[in-house]
Every structure is written in structure tokens, then in C-alpha cells.
Amino acid sequence: MSPITIIGSGLAAYTVAREFRKLNKESPLRIITNDDGCFYSKPMLSNAFKENKTPESLVITAANKMATQLNAEILTHTEVTEIKPQAHSIACGDKSLEYSQLVLALGAEQIRLPLAGNAVDKIFSINDLNDYTQFRAALKNAKRVAIMGAGFIGCEFANDLQVAGFEVTLIDPLQYALGRLVPKKVAMVLQNALQTLGVNLDFEKAVNRVDNTADNKAYQLSLSDGSLLETDIVLSAVGLRPRITMAKSAGLSINKGIVVNRYLKTTNEDIYALGDCAEVEGLVLPFVMPLMNSARAIAKSLAGELTAVNYPAMPVAVKTPACPTVICLSTNINDGEWEIEGEGQNLRALLYSSKGELSGFILTGTKITEKMALAKKLPPMLPLSTTKS
Numbered sequence: 001m002s003p004i005t006i007i008g009s010g011l012a013a014y015t016v017a018r019e020f021r022k023l024n025k026e027s028p029l030r031i032i033t034n035d036d037g038c039f040y041s042k043p044m045l046s047n048a049f050k051e052n053k054t055p056e057s058l059v060i061t062a063a064n065k066m067a068t069q070l071n072a073e074i075l076t077h078t079e080v081t082e083i084k085p086q087a088h089s090i091a092c093g094d095k096s097l098e099y100s101q102l103v104l105a106l107g108a109e110q111i112r113l114p115l116a117g118n119a120v121d122k123i124f125s126i127n128d129l130n131d132y133t134q135f136r137a138a139l140k141n142a143k144r145v146a147i148m149g150a151g152f153i154g155c156e157f158a159n160d161l162q163v164a165g166f167e168v169t170l171i172d173p174l175q176y177a178l179g180r181l182v183p184k185k186v187a188m189v190l191q192n193a194l195q196t197l198g199v200n201l202d203f204e205k206a207v208n209r210v211d212n213t214a215d216n217k218a219y220q221l222s223l224s225d226g227s228l229l230e231t232d233i234v235l236s237a238v239g240l241r242p243r244i245t246m247a248k249s250a251g252l253s254i255n256k257g258i259v260v261n262r263y264l265k266t267t268n269e270d271i272y273a274l275g276d277c278a279e280v281e282g283l284v285l286p287f288v289m290p291l292m293n294s295a296r297a298i299a300k301s302l303a304g305e306l307t308a309v310n311y312p313a314m315p316v317a318v319k320t321p322a323c324p325t326v327i328c329l330s331t332n333i334n335d336g337e338w339e340i341e342g343e344g345q346n347l348r349a350l351l352y353s354s355k356g357e358l359s360g361f362i363l364t365g366t367k368i369t370e371k372m373a374l375a376k377k378l379p380p381m382l383p384l385s386t387t388k389s
Contacts, residue, residue: 002088002098003028003073004302007080008105009037009063010128012275012291016103017070019299029072030099032092035130037063037076043288045132046156047319049164055133083250085268101270101302104247104258108240108276108286113148117209119219123148125236126157135235142232143167146221148207150177152318154237155190159320162197169200169229171207171221178318181327183338186349186362193323193345202229210234240286242277257284262308262382264298272298280309281382289314290381313378315371326371329360330378336360342367350374 004020006013009031017029031037039061048058067074075092082091089098110125124135139145145161147154150172162168172179176187177194191201202223209222213230221229242257253259253267257279264272264280274294276286283290290311300307315328323345336359340349346365353359361374 001028002100003030004101005030005099006103006105007032008107009033010105010107011042012295013105014039015292015295016298017072019296020302021070023299023303029070031072031074032078032080033076034079037074039066040129045126046153047160049160055129058129083246085250085271103298104273104277105275106243106277108242110236111239111241113238115207115210117211119210119212123210123234123236138233144231145233145235146171146229146231147235147237149237156319157235157237158194158199159322162199169202171202171205173206175204182362183349185340186347186364189345189347189364190320190323190325197322240276242284255279263301263306264294264309274298287316310384311381313375313380315375323364324368326363326368328375328378330381
């Protein structure tokens with residue numbers, strides 16, 4: 001029997017494998033990854049500097065130990081070059097490997113802005129442990145860091161790096177931090193906290209160019225308002241894009257992500273997708289909780305019990321200790337009215353729909369302790385489904 005095969009070795013891939021092994025101890029299982037296959041917590045990457053975490057210390061379990069724990073074959077440093085759905089096989093260069101069922105846990109890649117300048121290739125983005133390793137090495141000779149993007153990841157890195165002793169400038173074309181997710185009053189609380197730490201904010205400006213300075217010892221950023229900013233390191237945190245190229249080449253349906261149904265099946269019966277690469281009923285959610293729900297559902301299906309995924313209301317914590325923040329939205333922030341109460345850094349923002357129903361919330365400071373109670377009052381993002389595959 002050909003093995004169940006998982007492409008990827010991130011949290012999505014390993015959670016599917018673990019959940020499957022709880023249900024089935026013996027069926028052949030193969031995991032293929034283009035890196036070293038070690039298991040680590042990717043969310044830790046944006047707040048590891050202040051605690052002086054080395055890449056080695058972030059590794060939880062090495063690939064060989066994961067293979068033993070999961071009773072699985074793990075092929076590391078192996079690039080999958082083609083998926084052949086009709087043949088139930090994948091190609092890794094000249095090597096062909098058959099599968100019984102295939103799980104795509106391909107993740108997402110950092111969006112690269114189309115910038116001008118002779119140092120564009122020196123911009124860092126951090127999407128895995130290898131990126132973190134290179135970034136950490138570069139920081140040894142740096143004092144100033146410019147971060148492009150004031151979303152979740154940009155704010156988290158700004159908080160972490162400033163506390164770690166770097167001079168941080170956070171740049172974003174929007175008017176305020178987390179501008180697509182939160183109302184201005186909430187954003188200002190977070191911004192004030194970051195500024196109190198010492199983070200410089202350059203908002204309503206975009207980076208147009210990144211060039212080497214005349215002495216080649218630093219970088220000069222040209223901003224959209226004509227101003228210039230000199231820095232030692234440039235970090236891009238402008239968002240993620242699902243990895244869909246391989247799925248598209250295989251003839252699978254793709255949109256923003258790899259299109260899957262509620263059973264997380266692609267347009268091929270024996271190929272599943274989950275995590276940052278997958279699109280479920282129009283939703284691409286690059287967060288841990290939807291990933292975990294998806295992994296459990298796929299594991300049951302692989303074990304013979306076809307299971308649909310459901311997403312309850314899922315609060316997301318922004319890892320900014322200067323101003324702890326939790327966001328939970330079941331709709332677009334423009335589709336309702338906000339009611340905001342609280343004092344100082346401690347705010348409770350509730351979003352009500354046109355029908356007067358609670359459809360989201362944002363909590364800051366001490367109010368974050370209310371997140372689970374409020375989440376129970378929200379409608380699910382994807383309710384339990386009775387749809388058949």
C-alpha cells in the first residue's frame with residue numbers, strides 16, 4: 001500500500017501526522033520537506049530576540065525524533081517538483097513516489113513589494129527558522145532596524161526588537177497600526193505603547209526605494225513623501241501569499257489559495273490542503289487555531305471517518321507585551337458599528353452588525369482576560385456542516 005504523504009513540515013503538517021497517529025498507528029506515513037524537518041513554533045519567531053533565543057533553542061524536536069514519534073518516513077531537504085494526481089504520485093526531481101492520499105501543507109510565502117533601488121535584495125523577511133537564523137546573524141552588527149508593515153507581524157517585531165535594544169522605525173502607508181483590522185481609537189492605544197518603548201512611527205508613507213549608502217555600511221530608504229531614512233537592517237512584514245504554484249500546475253482549483261471544500265479536499269478526491277496555503281469557502285486564515293481545527297478534521301478523514309472542518313469564533317493574540325491585544329472578528333470591520341469603552345490602555349471594543357448582533361471584538365490591556373467569554377457569544381466563522389463531499 002502506498003503511504004499517505006504530507007508535503008511540508010510546519011505546524012500544519014506535523015499536526016495532521018500526530019492527529020492521524022492517534023487514530024491509526026500502523027498505516028504507512030511519509031512526510032516530505034525541503035528543509036531539515038525540525039519541529040519548532042513558527043509564531044515564536046517574532047518575539048524571540050528580547051529573550052535572546054538562538055535558532056537551536058527554538059527547535060523543539062529534530063526530524064529523526066519526529067520520525068520515530070510518528071512512525072513515519074521523513075524525507076528532508078527534498079524538493080517536490082511535480083504532483084501527478086492521475087498517477088497518484090509526486091516527482092522529486094528524477095525520483096517518483098506514489099501516494100494513497102496526499103496532504104498539501106505548503107504554507108505561505110512573504111509578499112515582496114516591487115521596490116526600486118540597488119539594495120532591494122538585502123531586504124529581510126522572516127517566514128521560517130532559516131530566515132530567522134540569517135536575520136539574527138545580520139543583527140549582530142546592527143543598531144537600527146526599519147520595518148515595513150504595521151500589521152500583526154510588523155508590530156510584534158517592533159515591540160520585540162525595541163526591547164532587545166535596537167532603534168526601530170515602523171513604516172506603513174496606512175494612517176495607523178493594524179489599520180485594516182481595528183478602529184483608530186484602539187490602534188492609538190497600541191501605537192502609544194510602542195512609542196513609549198521608543199519605536200519610531202512613520203505612517204501614511206510607503207517605501208519606494210532601498211539603496212546602499214555611499215559608504216556601503218548601511219541602507220537608505222526613500223519614502224513616498226520625499227523623506228529619507230537611514231538604517232542598518234530592513235525587514236519586510238507586509239503580509240503573506242499562499243503557496244499555490246505546485247497545486248495550479250497539477251490542475252487543482254486555485255483562487256486566493258488552494259480551493260478546498262469543507263472536508264478540506266481539493267478538486268481531486270485524494271488530495272487535501274490546509275493551513276496557510278488553503279482557501280476554505282473563501283477564507284484564508286494564516287493563524288494557529290483554524291490550522292489545528294483543519295488538521296484534526298483531515299486526520300479523521302484519512303483514518304476513514306470523513307469529517308468536515310468547522311471554525312468557531314477564534315480570538316487571535318497580537319504578541320505586543322507593551323500593549324497586549326486580542327482580535328476576534330467574524331465579519332469585515334466596515335460591516336458594523338463599534339462600541340468602545342475603557343480607560344487608558346484597557347479597552348473593550350465590540351462590533352455590532354446592522355441587526356444589533358455581536359460580530360466581533362478587540363480587547364487591549366487587562367481586558368484581554370474577557371476573550372473566551374466574548375468568543376462564546378460570537379457566531380462561528382464556519383458552522384458545523386452537513387454538506388457531503
